[in-house]
Amino acid sequence: MSKKMMTTGFALAGVLALAACSDAPAADDGDANAQEQSAEAGAESPEAGAEQPEMPEADTSDIPEVVAEVNGEELSGEDFTVLYESQFQQMAMQSQISGEEPDQDQLKEQTLESMIGNELLLQDAEDEGYEASSEEIEAIISDAAENVGMESSEEFIEAYEDQGMDEEQLRQDAESQVLINQVLDDLEVPEPSEDELRELYDEAVAAQEDAPSPEGAEGAEEAEMPSFEEARDDLETQATDEARNEAAVAHVDDLRSDAEVTTNL
Template sequence: MSKKLLTSFALAGVLLGVAGCGDAPEEGADGAETENPADAEQGAEGDGGAEGEAGPEGEMPEPDTSDIPEVVAEVNGEELSGEEFTTLYENQFQQMAMQSQMSGEEVDEDALKEQSLESMIANELLIQDAEDAGFEAGEDDVEELLETTAETGGMESVEDLIQAYEEQGMSEEKLREDAHDQVLIDQRLEDLDVEEPSEEELRDYYDEASAQQAPEGAEGEEAEMPEFEEVRDELEQELTTQKQNEAAQAHVEDLREDADVETHL
């Protein structure tokens, strides 16, 4: 299962976001997202905070974190810190601010804070669920994720990733803790029962894509949709990811219903 399948579950997003803050090419959390989640599901309508309003042309807005408490939520007795929330929120805000510059719409800070908080809650629920189910994240698993994260961020080594993380004021220990948690989440989501797309579903998916095909190509010529067999593998991968997303979202919703969650934001 793709590590970016739920872009709102942003542990990996934070890691990759930090990776992009170094000298590496500025790719999003999903190598483009940001997926993201991504993929960005955050609304860009409404009024932002006093510090989040667009400044002079070319100047990036700053997020308002003045109202973030020391503990933003408790999930089954586990506290979620305001410090970690701020890191996540600032990362998401930066991505949304870049999008808002292109769209001309202000970032809705209240909505983004709510989404960031729900991301943290979902992460904690999945981590607890993974541990309860007996999943473990070994050192090799953590190192593999860090190597993938560094590569996706355009870095040559994990050491470069650690340096970029430290330049953002976060320690190597925290980086590895985040990676450990992300491995647990990935393992739990990969264990979800997801049916493979049927031939009928793939045909329907292809027909929908064909119907949405632009009538003209870039040169004004009629755009041609490849034959089904030519794109079957790609369609199967996309539809499988879609099913995985839906299964993961449903699982988190089930965990949320049974959890003791108290928020303070």
């Protein structure tokens, strides 16, 4: 099975979706109207017409053919570049708003660590004998299609291939993600305590109280904060997700402490 990983963090679907962004369905009339209204509002702004900063470009000139070796398994510079450019595209779009140039060295380090973590999880899955069913693989691709507003996996795969990529590789990457998900799903995650839920609730209440009122909303009635009991289910989900993320990071750290990892970046 191919070990080419195009994942970021532990979620394949988000990166796969980026491959089809340029082929995602066009905005409907409602979106077009919203954009037109936004443009009209912008024209009234004192900053309208101000020159926008240039979109920064990803620098991949120093990427070696092999960016790392994990227990003898090579992680290619080609795969790194695909993932890095996808991540950089998101940061560059944010920089248009913030005006702050992306830190490419830091992003490269994060991208490499993400690839290493995924490779360690995949190796762990194979060592433990996990298997991915065709239904699970299809579900990963279907989720990616849904994330970009496409109606079917077939439409997503077509868009993926239009980007010059291969369906077989897509399915192999999806299979790898299923295996990784199985490892993460089997990690022990404690149920959140009452104190943890109360703390999350108090933080949400404080955040709402500190949030500035929307412009032009003087006299408008603020949204009422649900009671603790009403918010309990959402609080439990949030706490469990946070605990699962912490467990995943800790598991990768444990795997890495016993692994032979060489980085070339």
